[in-house]
Every structure is written in C-alpha cells, then in structure tokens.
Amino acid sequence: MDTGTHIAMGIALGGFATLDPAVQQDPTLFTAIMVGTIIGSHAPDFDTVLKLRNNAAYIRNHRGITHSIPAVCFWGIAIASIIYLFVPDVHFLHLWLWTFLAVILHVFVDVFNAYGTQAYRPFTKRWVAYGFISTFDPYIFGLHVIGIVAWLLSANPGYTWPMIYIIIVLYYIKRYIDKREIVKMIHEHYDHVGQIATSPTTKQNIWRICFTTDQHFFVGHIKEGHIEIDDKFYQIPIPDDPLMNLALKDKNVSAFLSFSPIYRWEINMYDDFNEVRFVDLRYRSDGHYPFVAVVQIDENMKIMNSYTGWVFSEEKLQNKLNLGDMV
Structure with a gap:
C-alpha cells in the first residue's frame, strides 16, 4: 500500500x-x-x-x-x-x-x-x-x-475501528471474487494460459491485465466484464549471443529480471552503439510501458550506459542514458 x-x-x-x-x-x-x-x-x-x-x-x-x-x-x-x-x-x-x-x-x-x-x-x-x-x-x-x-x-x-475493518474485510473479499472471475474469464477465452498478472484501478469495473500463452504476451484490460486486448507480442526466447550475454551481466538488467515476471526484450542497433531493452508488460499506462531496463553497448562490446526504473516518456529515458545515469 x-x-x-x-x-x-x-x-x-x-x-x-x-x-x-x-x-x-x-x-x-x-x-x-x-x-x-x-x-x-x-x-x-x-x-x-x-x-x-x-x-x-x-x-x-x-x-x-x-x-x-x-x-x-x-x-x-x-x-x-x-x-x-x-x-x-x-x-x-x-x-x-x-x-x-x-x-x-x-x-x-x-x-x-x-x-x-x-x-x-x-x-x-x-x-x-x-x-x-x-x-x-x-x-x-x-x-x-x-x-x-x-x-x-x-x-x-x-466500536468505530472494528466496524470500519469489518467493511474493509468484506471489500477485500469482494475484490478477491472479482479477480477470481477475471482469471476464469481469461482461461475461458484463451488456450494454454500461463502467468496472469492483474491490477485493479480506482474504478471498480476496470482492471488492467497481462498474461502469457504458449506463444504470446497479451496486455489489456477488463471493462464491464469484457476483455479488451491493447497489445499482443510474440514470446521470443532470449538469444544466447555475446551482446545479450553482456547485457544480462549488467547490474540494472539483473535487478530488473529479478523482479519482473512478464517482460519482453528488444535490440535496437544504431551507428555507434547497440541498445538492449527489457520492458515489463504489467504496468501499461496510457499506451506506455514505464518500467524498463536499458543497456547501451558500444562497438567494442563495452557497456556505455544503463538504467532501470520507472520512466514515463522516451525523452526522459534518453536524457537519463545520455547523462550516464547508472542508477
């Protein structure tokens, strides 16, 4: 809380x-x-x-x-x-x-x-x-x-606090039942469902969801009892190559992976360096995924900059990396 x-x-x-x-x-x-x-x-x-x-x-x-x-x-x-x-x-x-x-x-x-x-x-x-x-x-x-x-x-x-906490306990039970119905709904609509991450919003009838199947990541929300998918990604195994292996040794990436159970990765190649990015799919907000880990690696296979944390715009993320914000 x-x-x-x-x-x-x-x-x-x-x-x-x-x-x-x-x-x-x-x-x-x-x-x-x-x-x-x-x-x-x-x-x-x-x-x-x-x-x-x-x-x-x-x-x-x-x-x-x-x-x-x-x-x-x-x-x-x-x-x-x-x-x-x-x-x-x-x-x-x-x-x-x-x-x-x-x-x-x-x-x-x-x-x-x-x-x-x-x-x-x-x-x-x-x-x-x-x-x-x-x-x-x-x-x-x-x-x-x-x-x-x-x-x-x-x-x-x-008298006051016991009454209030009885209401809170009933509220917890209600939210638990809501989540159980959401999990049931996902299993009914999709095959081979693996991990499911749910996150309620301040509105009782809207939940954020993220789940995996045998081939895909699905990110969406539940509204009025209906599943609405916002993004769908193929599950691609992390490659066993020098660039990725170096990125995985970075402290920021390691911390990210120790915490995030549902994420996707991507490699972006630029003129002077390559960028390896990991994106947690559970926290989609206004079309953006704010929780990331990014490593920039130069042509000599040395880590230039890295970052992990919550960043709510690409501009702010690049500013942190350009400043060498190794935090």
Missing part, C-alpha cells in the same frame, strides 16, 4: 489498542503504543533509503528482505525496545504486541497489490503479488479517514 494508507492503518491499530484492558488503565502506555503502531506500520518501507544508492539496489531489495518473516520479527522488537528506552514504566509486552501487529499488517496488505513483496523469505524468494487491491485504494484510505475523523469527534474507537 502507499505510505498514507500504511500510516492510517497504524493509527487504526492504536484505536484497536483501546480495547486492551492494560491500555485502558494507562494513558502513557496508550501514547507509547500509538507511536509504536504508526512507526511500525511504515517500518518495512524504510528500505526506500536504497534509492539514494541506485535504482538497481532499490528494485532488487524494496519490499524484499525488509518484508521477510525474520524482518517482521525484528521490526517489532526493535521499535518497541527503542520506545521503551524513553518510557520504561510501561508494560513492554503490550507495547511490543501492538507494534508487532502494525508491522504484520503492513506486510500482510502489501501482498495483495500488483507490486507484491518477498513476504515468505527465507523459505522462498518468490515475489508474492496477488493483484486484487490497488497500491493506493481510495476506498480503503477513505474509510480510514472517516474513522480518524470520527475518533477526533469523540466516537468510541473500540
């Missing part, structure tokens, strides 16, 4: 904590737990700092190890312990429990969007992306805003 929703969920957990008898009897503990749930609800995304290093490190690691099972345990203990240093008179077990729940909730909700996480590490490094909740869902965020406002207006948090 987006940062705003994660923080709103941390506030909601602080409201849930008022149901804890120990919290009801200790205002200081309540304050400590509220701080813990807000920080804990965002802590796994502290790996955003990797952007300061380069895009390759960020893409390879964001929502990776920081969202893993060991990390979830670490965040809860670390955050609660730091808070406890400043308020040693509070009940540590309750402080840790609510902070830990905030971290768990963060990772839990992240697995339902199209980006996903490596939440099952260390058992597997597979990216878990169930793809039926938007990274930013206005309905989920709006319900949290309603809950926060109601709380500020003196509504009982012990």
